Amino acid sequence: MKSITSETSTGKTCKPRYIPNSEKINVNELQDAYDDLAAQYEKKTWLDQYILGVARQRKQLMSKARGKILDVACGTGLNLPIFPATSEITAIDLSPRMLEIAQQKAAVLNLNVQSKVMDAQKLVSLMAVSIQ
Numbered sequence: 001m002k003s004i005t006s007e008t009s010t011g012k013t014c015k016p017r018y019i020p021n022s023e024k025i026n027v028n029e030l031q032d033a034y035d036d037l038a039a040q041y042e043k044k045t046w047l048d049q050y051i052l053g054v055a056r057q058r059k060q061l062m063s064k065a066r067g068k069i070l071d072v073a074c075g076t077g078l079n080l081p082i083f084p085a086t087s088e089i090t091a092i093d094l095s096p097r098m099l100e101i102a103q104q105k106a107a108v109l110n111l112n113v114q115s116k117v118m119d120a121q122k123l124v125s126l127m128a129v130s131i132q
């Protein structure tokens with residue numbers, strides 16, 4: 001299985017700068033913060049997406065995905081329109097409200113998406129169990 005990850009040039013994942021003090025808050029507070037942000041997320045990240053080039057990079061990366069796709073921390077589903085229509089997509093996110101918007105996109109795009117509210121950190125323990 002191939003994995004496609006997005007990293008900065010320093011090799012660290014981007015900090016969620018729309019969530020103040022995100023490095024200090026616990027998972028429940030992070031979930032609440034993303035729930036609160038969900039309806040405004042695409043408006044607030046518009047500059048990053050379309051002026052600073054995130055949308056172009058997203059398209060380059062995500063158009064390589066094929067077959068069974070696991071979109072971890074899928075947010076509002078901005079990757080969904082890029083995945084091939086024949087893919088089997090599983091989308092997980094910590095925030096029910098972000099995921100709700102992703103589900104609406106999937107329905108409009110008529111995509112086969114299984115979605116689940118889930119803490120991605122739990123995937124690591126699930127994977128550890130399955131390879132033992």
Ligand SMILES: C[S@@+](CC[C@H](N)C(=O)[O-])C[C@H]1O[C@@H](n2cnc3c(N)ncnc32)[C@H](O)[C@@H]1O
Pocket residue numbers: 016030031034072073074075076077078079092093094095098118119120121
């Ligand atoms: C900055 S948004 C990015 C969303 C999407 N990947 C995109 O490119 O537009 C970060 C997303 O990660 C989710 N998230 C943060 N921590 C998470 C975790 N531990 N498990 C699952 N999702 C998480 C948030 O709820 C939010 O939807």
